[in-house]
Amino acid sequence: MSKPHISNNIRKLRFLNEELTQQQLAEKVGVTRQTIIAMEQGKYSPSLELSFRIALVFGVPLEEVFSYEAEAEKTNEA
Amino acid sequence: MSFQQKNIAVSLVNFTLILGFFLFSVIQMTQSDSFTSANIFRLWGITIGLAIVVTIIGTILTHIVSAIIEAIRTGNDDPKIEDFEDERDQLIDLKGTRVTYTVSSIGVFLSMLTFVFDQPPLVMFTLLIFFGLVAQIVSDISRLVIYRRGF
Numbered sequence: 001m002s003k004p005h006i007s008n009n010i011r012k013l014r015f016l017n018e019e020l021t022q023q024q025l026a027e028k029v030g031v032t033r034q035t036i037i038a039m040e041q042g043k044y045s046p047s048l049e050l051s052f053r054i055a056l057v058f059g060v061p062l063e064e065v066f067s068y069e070a071e072a073e074k075t076n077e078a
Numbered sequence: 079m080s081f082q083q084k085n086i087a088v089s090l091v092n093f094t095l096i097l098g099f100f101l102f103s104v105i106q107m108t109q110s111d112s113f114t115s116a117n118i119f120r121l122w123g124i125t126i127g128l129a130i131v132v133t134i135i136g137t138i139l140t141h142i143v144s145a146i147i148e149a150i151r152t153g154n155d156d157p158k159i160e161d162f163e164d165e166r167d168q169l170i171d172l173k174g175t176r177v178t179y180t181v182s183s184i185g186v187f188l189s190m191l192t193f194v195f196d197q198p199p200l201v202m203f204t205l206l207i208f209f210g211l212v213a214q215i216v217s218d219i220s221r222l223v224i225y226r227r228g229f
Contacts, residue, residue: 031166
């Protein structure tokens, strides 16, 4: 297991939700803006609790925010 | 640069200066033939005391300076500083602590090796605090690198 293959739609969802800024989202979910930036860039995978909080802010199910790329793992294993 | 990064940068500068002071004192002692247990333990006390005081003052100063900069930048009299630690900060802290333990462990091992080479216990004690300071510096650098990378 090398890098996590968890991608997210946070950036897209922010714009669809009245162009919510990174700072506003960070305040709503209780993290720093730097953490939101790291997540959007795919450098940091949040905890399950934080993932649920983000999904709650956008009012969508978890799988609409985050997706696990199992295919990428399979390709690496082959 | 986030508040946490500024805090680490200040800690890095502080501990580098303390290490410089420690090395300077030890070199001075060896040159003036005053490398005695009394002097070394006094230096231990001064170094540890300095580390504690400088860390506290550094954190307070970082808070004040960050607030002033934020107030100037936003024009707000009551600026908001993100000085809390979220889950990513805590994980980065844990990674830093792991680096500190690794470097400290290697340092303790190397310090003990001085007995193999028939060195007096004073050398071991000097090396212990030296590696303690180096561990803190390496940990600060590693945490800064992780912050710059994103995670």
